[in-house]
Amino acid sequence: MYKIVDARGVGLNIKQFVIEAPRIARKHKPGQFIILRLHEKGERIPLTIKSSDPVAGTVTIVVQAIGKTTSLLNCLETGDSILDVVGPLGKPSEIENYGTVVVLAGSVGTAMALPTAYALKQAGNHVVFIEGARSAEMVVFEDEVRAASSEAFIMTDDGSYGEKGLVTKKLDELLESGRMIDFVLAVGPVPMMRAVARMTTPLGIKTMVSLNSIMVDGTGMCGGCRVLLGKQSKFACVDGPEFDASMVNFEVLMQRNTMYREKECASLKQFQENMEEQVVELREELAAGEKHYV
Amino acid sequence: MSENRVLPRSAMNVLPLKERMKILRRHMPELDPLVRSRNFAEVNLGLNVLDAVTEASRCIECAKPGCVVDCPVGVQIKTIVALIHAGDYLGAAAKLREDNALPAITGRVCPQENQCEGGCILGKKGAPVAIGNLERFVADFERESGQLGLPANAPKTGKSVAIVGSGPAGLSAAGDLVQKGHRVRVFEALHELGGVLIYGIPEFRLPKSIVKGEVDNLRRMGVEFETNVVVGKSVTLDELMNEEHYDAVFVATGAGLPVFLNVPGEHFNGVYSANEFLTRVNLMRAYNSEFDEPVYDCRDKDVIVVGGGNTAMDAVRTARRLGARTATLVYRRSEAEMPARKEEVKHAREEGIEFYLLTNPVELLGNENGWLTGARCVRMELSEPDESGRRRPVEIKGSEFVLPANVVIIGVGTTANPLIQSTTPDLATNKHNYIVADEKTLRTSKPGVFAGGDIVTGGATVILAMGAGRKAAASIHEYLTRGEW
Ligand SMILES: Cc1cc2nc3c(=O)[nH]c(=O)nc-3n(C[C@H](O)[C@H](O)[C@H](O)COP(=O)(O)OP(=O)(O)OC[C@H]3O[C@@H](n4cnc5c(N)ncnc54)[C@H](O)[C@@H]3O)c2cc1C
Ligand SMILES: Cc1cc2nc3c(=O)[nH]c(=O)nc-3n(C[C@H](O)[C@H](O)[C@H](O)COP(=O)(O)OP(=O)(O)OC[C@H]3O[C@@H](n4cnc5c(N)ncnc54)[C@H](O)[C@@H]3O)c2cc1C
Ligand code: SF4
Ligand code: SF4
Ligand code: FES
Numbered sequence: 001m002y003k004i005v006d007a008r009g010v011g012l013n014i015k016q017f018v019i020e021a022p023r024i025a026r027k028h029k030p031g032q033f034i035i036l037r038l039h040e041k042g043e044r045i046p047l048t049i050k051s052s053d054p055v056a057g058t059v060t061i062v063v064q065a066i067g068k069t070t071s072l073l074n075c076l077e078t079g080d081s082i083l084d085v086v087g088p089l090g091k092p093s094e095i096e097n098y099g100t101v102v103v104l105a106g107s108v109g110t111a112m113a114l115p116t117a118y119a120l121k122q123a124g125n126h127v128v129f130i131e132g133a134r135s136a137e138m139v140v141f142e143d144e145v146r147a148a149s150s151e152a153f154i155m156t157d158d159g160s161y162g163e164k165g166l167v168t169k170k171l172d173e174l175l176e177s178g179r180m181i182d183f184v185l186a187v188g189p190v191p192m193m194r195a196v197a198r199m200t201t202p203l204g205i206k207t208m209v210s211l212n213s214i215m216v217d218g219t220g221m222c223g224g225c226r227v228l229l230g231k232q233s234k235f236a237c238v239d240g241p242e243f244d245a246s247m248v249n250f251e252v253l254m255q256r257n258t259m260y261r262e263k264e265c266a267s268l269k270q271f272q273e274n275m276e277e278q279v280v281e282l283r284e285e286l287a288a289g290e291k292h293y294v
Numbered sequence: 295m296s297e298n299r300v301l302p303r304s305a306m307n308v309l310p311l312k313e314r315m316k317i318l319r320r321h322m323p324e325l326d327p328l329v330r331s332r333n334f335a336e337v338n339l340g341l342n343v344l345d346a347v348t349e350a351s352r353c354i355e356c357a358k359p360g361c362v363v364d365c366p367v368g369v370q371i372k373t374i375v376a377l378i379h380a381g382d383y384l385g386a387a388a389k390l391r392e393d394n395a396l397p398a399i400t401g402r403v404c405p406q407e408n409q410c411e412g413g414c415i416l417g418k419k420g421a422p423v424a425i426g427n428l429e430r431f432v433a434d435f436e437r438e439s440g441q442l443g444l445p446a447n448a449p450k451t452g453k454s455v456a457i458v459g460s461g462p463a464g465l466s467a468a469g470d471l472v473q474k475g476h477r478v479r480v481f482e483a484l485h486e487l488g489g490v491l492i493y494g495i496p497e498f499r500l501p502k503s504i505v506k507g508e509v510d511n512l513r514r515m516g517v518e519f520e521t522n523v524v525v526g527k528s529v530t531l532d533e534l535m536n537e538e539h540y541d542a543v544f545v546a547t548g549a550g551l552p553v554f555l556n557v558p559g560e561h562f563n564g565v566y567s568a569n570e571f572l573t574r575v576n577l578m579r580a581y582n583s584e585f586d587e588p589v590y591d592c593r594d595k596d597v598i599v600v601g602g603g604n605t606a607m608d609a610v611r612t613a614r615r616l617g618a619r620t621a622t623l624v625y626r627r628s629e630a631e632m633p634a635r636k637e638e639v640k641h642a643r644e645e646g647i648e649f650y651l652l653t654n655p656v657e658l659l660g661n662e663n664g665w666l667t668g669a670r671c672v673r674m675e676l677s678e679p680d681e682s683g684r685r686r687p688v689e690i691k692g693s694e695f696v697l698p699a700n701v702v703i704i705g706v707g708t709t710a711n712p713l714i715q716s717t718t719p720d721l722a723t724n725k726h727n728y729i730v731a732d733e734k735t736l737r738t739s740k741p742g743v744f745a746g747g748d749i750v751t752g753g754a755t756v757i758l759a760m761g762a763g764r765k766a767a768a769s770i771h772e773y774l775t776r777g778e779w
Contacts, residue, residue, distance in 0.1 A: 023528045037485055043578065043586040044485075068586060084485040086522040216578070219483050219524055219713060221493075222570035223552040228561050233554065238713070252561045255664035259563045260588040267586060 001286070002036075002085040005058060007078045011133075011140040013065040014108055015074045016050070022057030024049070024087045030115035031093030031210070031242055034059065035218040037084040038073060039285050045069050046215045046237070048112035049088060059087075062111035062140070067264050068271045075279040081286045089218045090241050093208070097124040098183035102174065103149070104167045104196055106132045106188025110140055112210060113187040117148040125183070126150045130170045132188070136161035168195045181205050186245065190254050197245035207245035211236045211253060214260070228252045311354060319421035320349040327644040331614050334497045334581055337641055338402070341424075346431040350379035353423050356415055361425060364413030367761040369393045371410055371425055378428055387436035390429060395466040395764065398437060398504050400757050401430030403495060403604075405635045409757070437507055444515055448475035453774045456481060456540040458525045458714065461489020462756045463546035463747025463763040465508065468517045470767030476774065479518040479540075481525055483713075486577060489548055491756070493577040494569070496608050498615070499638070502576075526713035531721070535742055542742050542770045545729060546763060547711040549748035555600065555704055559658030564590060564666030568601070568609040568705030575612050593617035595700035598669055600624050600655055602632040606705035607639065610647050613701065621647050622697065626654040626674050626687045650697070652676070652687065658702055668698045708753050728752060736766045741779045744770055 006018040024034060033048045052059045065071040076082070093116040101120050105113040110131050121127045129149035133139045135158045146152045153170050154162030163170070167188075174181065184207040186196040193209040200207040213225040213236045220238040227236050228249035234240065271278060323339040324330075330337050341349065353375040361371045370389055377386035390397045406412070406426040414422035436442060454477035457464045464480055465488070472478045486492050488505040513519065523529060525547075534540050552567035554560050571589065574580045578587035597618040599610035602625035614621040623642070625632060628651050632639060643649070650671070657670040673693035676685035710727045722730040722739035729738055729745040736744045746762030748754055773779065 023523065027528060041579070041585040043588075084522050086483065086485070086524060086528070088527060089524065216570060216573055217484065219550075220711065221550040221552070222573050223554065223567040224570040226554075226561070233560065249561075252664070256561065256563060258664075259590075263588040263591075267588075 001081045001083065004076055004078055004080050004082065007076060007080075010062065012137040013074070014062060014138070014140055015065075016060060016062045016111075017073075017076070018058050018060050019082065019085060020057055021059050021085050021087070024059050024085065025052040025057050026054045028052040028054075028059060028088045029092035030095070030119045032088035032090050033218075033241065034061065034085050034087035035089060035215065036073075036082050036086075038069065038076075039083050039282050042072075042083070043069055044084075044216060044218070046089070046212075046218060048210075050111045050114055062108060064108035068267045071268065071271060071275075072278065072282060075275070075282075080283065083286065086218065089237055091239070093119065093185075093242055095119045095123050096183075098206070099125065100128065100179065100181050101125040101183045101185070102128045102130065102171060102181050104130045104132070104171060104184065104186045104188070104192070106167060106192045107134070107138055108140070109188030109192075109210075110145060113185060114141060114144055114148055116185060117145075120183075120185075121148055121150065128174065129153070130155060130167045131162075132156070132167035132192070133161075134158070166195075167192065168199065171196065171199060175199070175203070184208070184245075185242075186210075190250055190257070193245065193248075194250035197248065197250070201246040208242045209245045209248060210241045211243055211248065212241070212257070213253060214257060227256075309351070314351055315354065315416075315420075317348060317352050319352065319424055320345040320427070322424070322427050324641075327641075327646070330498065331611075331645040332617075334615055336501050337498050338427075338430075340434055341427050341431045346378055346428060347381065349424050349428060350375045352416065353379070354415065360413035360415055361410045361423070362413075364408075365410040366755075366757050367393050367764070369410070369429070374432070375423065375425075375428060378432060383432050383435040384439065384441060386432040390432060394429075394757075394760070395469050396462060396508055396756070396760055397429050398433035399462070399491060399500060399508065400760070401426050401428075401433055402500050402504075403635070403755075404757050405755060407636045437504075442511065444511060445473055447473050447516060450477075451475040451774065453477070453541045454479070454539070455770060455774075456534045456538070456543045457546060458531075458543065459483075459489060459546040459548055459747070459749075460487040460509075460519070461546060461548050461747060461759060462491060463548075463759040463766070464489070464544065465512060466760040466763035467544050467546065467746070467767040467770070468763075469512050469515065470764055471770060472512070472515050472517050474767070474771045476771070477518075478516075479520060481523040481529075482519065482521045483524040484577065485521050487519055487521065490550075493573045494605065494608070496572065496576055496612055498611070499608065524713060526715075526717040531714060531718045531740070531743060541774055542744065544736075544763075544766050544770060545714055545738070545743060545745040545749060546747045546759070546766075547714060547749045548759075549708045549728075549753045550711045551709045552704070553707045553709060555655060555706065557655060557657050559660060559666075560704075561664075562658055562660035562666040563664050564660075564699075564701045565658060566590070566701065566703045568599070568605045568703050569708065571609050571703045572605070572612065575616070581612075581616060589616070590701050592701060594619045596620045596622070596698050597701040597703065598622050598624055598655075598697060598699040599703045599705055601705035601707070602627065602634060603705065603707070604634045604638060605708075606703075607634040607642055609703045609705050611638075611642055611645060613703065614645055614647060618701075622650060622699075623647055624650045624653050624655060624669070624671060624697070626652065627676065627684065628652055631684050654687070654689070655702070656694070659696065666700060666702060668696050669702055670694060670696050710749055710752075726752070734765075735769045735772075736762065737769065737773075737779075742773075
């Protein structure tokens with residue numbers, strides 16, 4: 001059982017949780033993630049660690065409700081528990097002093113990119129952070145974005161906050177203005193990462209993207225998270241999740257992420273129909289504190 | 295003690311040898327293939343008492359029993375069979391536990407035809423004694439009787455041992471070490487304990503309740519378990535020894551890394567490794583709609599499984615149970631070379647699995663949306679035997695054909711789990727990334743660290759992993775007692 005010591009909404013359908021997980025807190029490095037399972041019948045889902053406190057023994061995650069598991073998770077509050085949390089998984093981000101770095105993040109990707117942006121700034125880089133969101137109420141962690149960067153831009157699709165346009169528009173402006181960019185990190189929806197890769201690869205700018213393939217174990221045991229890099233297959237959970245954007249086959253990633261679309265939609269619909277009941281049930285199961293198996 | 299309970303021959307009303315040799319091997323009752331190919335209930339139902347005793351009476355008590363020689367851990371089969379014959383089932387179970395820590399499991403999954411039963415003299419002319427079925431019988435009898443003779447632990451030594459991995463190797467080492475008075479803690483990466491026994495071997499062959507029962511016994515004996523710890527990531531071997539002060543570590547992480555075919559098309563939707571498919575279905579219970587885990591909807595679909603071992607056989611029978619219209623096994627050698635247990639091959643055939651032997655996929659085909667549509671295969675023929683002694687399959691030119699498929703599951707083998715090796719530079723590995731350990735002591739290149747099971751040998755069997763666990767326990771005990779590396 002992993003206790004939630006703090007839960008708070010941070011944006012539309014986006015919630016931040018601080019979870020007691022002392023082993024993970026001690027070992028976490030930027031770019032790594034956890035896998036959690038809410039209850040006995042739940043699936044395992046990967047979530048990036050936004051920050052960790054080795055002294056308090058806690059890790060912070062940020063969750064956007066998009067399907068059943070994330071919606072159920074986002075119904076939990078301070079004091080509730082999660083059945084299983086494992087990590088830190090994946091390779092840490094490669095932190096070096098590159099010079100000028102641009103970090104592009106879309107929606108919940110902002111939380112995922114923050115620890116790496118901080119680390120890059122601390123390593124002496126000039127960090128330009130471009131945060132994108134659909135509209136004002138999806139803009140998250142603006143203060144932290146500013147703290148983690150040397151320059152920050154907020155972009156919204158509808159122009160309801162910051163500047164209007166996609167994050168790639170700002171990147172384009174920077175490139176047009178002749179800014180020297182030594183390194184780019186893009187974290188967010190696959191089409192956004194692909195668009196960034198298409199802009200930076202021809203210019204030879206080293207670009208890393210964080211791939212969100214579907215995972216089960218997170219330890220390299222199932223191969224379900226495999227992504228195509230050039231002609232080579234890699235496992236996102238152990239060889240990634242960050243990969244060199246110029247090598248990534250984004251089409252295959254998008255196609256593989258649709259594998260369970262129908263079931264996911266059905267299961268979300270079914271959850272929404274009797275959400276309250278299911279949350280009560282989950283709470284009871286977790287409060288009983290009993291782990292049936294272990 | 296148990297020997298005393300063996301009744302004298304005269305009391306057993308034994309038939310003369312000649313008559314006994316006429317008794318046919320007792321048949322293991324099974325679920326009807328039509329019924330079982332639609333559910334996940336255990337296929338084999340277990341011998342009843344009468345059949346078990348009758349089967350035991352077939353043993354001719356050889357002076358030099360070949361059965362014992364061919365059991366990898368030397369289970370004292372002759373004595374055990376005699377105890378069963380005498381009706382002392384608990385005595386038989388106790389005797390069995392002297393060499394075999396997981397008898398309810400090995401009785402079900404050992405490849406008996408290559409091991410104990412392969413060595414049984416009766417097999418030279420007719421059918422060998424059904425040793426596996428008898429082993430399962432006594433282990434189940436013991437469990438159901440509730441009179442488990444859990445051994446007493448030796449006084450506390452003050453030493454502690456960390457075990458990494460909760461497969462058969464880790465579990466059996468844990469049991470032996472806790473009995474010697476050491477503090478034992480098992481670290482497992484997944485959320486359930488049992489290794490392949492839980493995530494790989496399906497419910498219809500090895501019910502989870504049996505594995506759970508063995509784990510509960512260990513817990514009662516004082517073994518501590520910590521799930522959700524990926525050693526190498528959550529904590530390193532050095533941290534376990536230097537910061538958490540374990541006096542010794544046993545690495546039993548198995549060979550769980552899936553091997554793909556490396557043919558074009560392996561990224562289409564519908565292509566799985568057998569590990570992923572079986573993990574989704576077994577560990578995550580995707581066959582039960584109450585659970586959230588999705589797996590490809592196999593109903594009325596064509597499923598191909600590639601491989602000829604237990605893993606492939608488990609995957610293809612699982613697909614059948616999930617409602618596949620056709621469930622086909624594609625294997626590049628002939629049936630004689632199939633590494634799967636013979637009983638599973640028979641059960642698979644009964645359940646309507648189709649076999650494409652001497653066939654190999656060379657390309658997976660898909661539609662414009664990225665969904666699998668079939669596999670382009672070639673016919674193979676067997677040439678001269680290779681180093682492994684098996685005849686090497688070679689392609690027959692111009693024999694290509696397409697098998698339609700919505701799902702392809704690749705079960706052609708696994709390799710070493712790498713997470714510990716990559717974070718422990720002073721742990722010697724061979725060129726395939728398996729951990730190098732001394733054959734007798736299971737000591738690795740790193741002082742205080744031992745390794746055994748599939749992570750040393752490569753994918754093998756439950757009983758070999760269990761044997762390695764026990765060997766490691768003895769060696770670790772010796773190290774902790776003498777204190778010399
Ligand atoms: C390394 C990594 C880090 C991530 N970090 C975060 C994060 O910090 N915050 C956050 O909100 N989300 C993160 N995600 C995405 C998150 O895991 C998915 O949103 C979640 O699994 C969806 O589960 P669901 O049941 O709510 O939705 P579903 O209905 O199951 O799925 C909705 C969508 O999520 C994708 N998805 C489904 N199952 C998985 C799975 N097991 N793994 C990955 N994707 C899946 C599918 O492609 C689908 O399009 C991360 C993903 C990865 C791989
Ligand atoms: C589908 C399938 C069917 C099989 N059928 C049979 C059969 O019928 N008969 C038979 O004899 N054999 C069979 N086998 C083979 C047999 O299961 C294995 O040889 C045996 O389980 C190996 O035991 P082990 O203890 O070495 O490793 P495993 O059983 O693989 O257990 C290793 C454990 O270590 C954990 N682990 C790995 N890395 C780490 C880490 N870094 N930190 C913490 N934990 C970690 C894993 O999660 C796993 O739980 C089958 C195998 C498969 C896959
Ligand atoms: S452990 Fe396996 S090989 Fe040995 S007697 Fe039992 S079933 Fe046979
Ligand atoms: S070899 Fe067969 S007949 Fe001989 S002792 Fe063993 S089980 Fe009995
Ligand atoms: S999630 Fe199973 S191998 Fe990556």
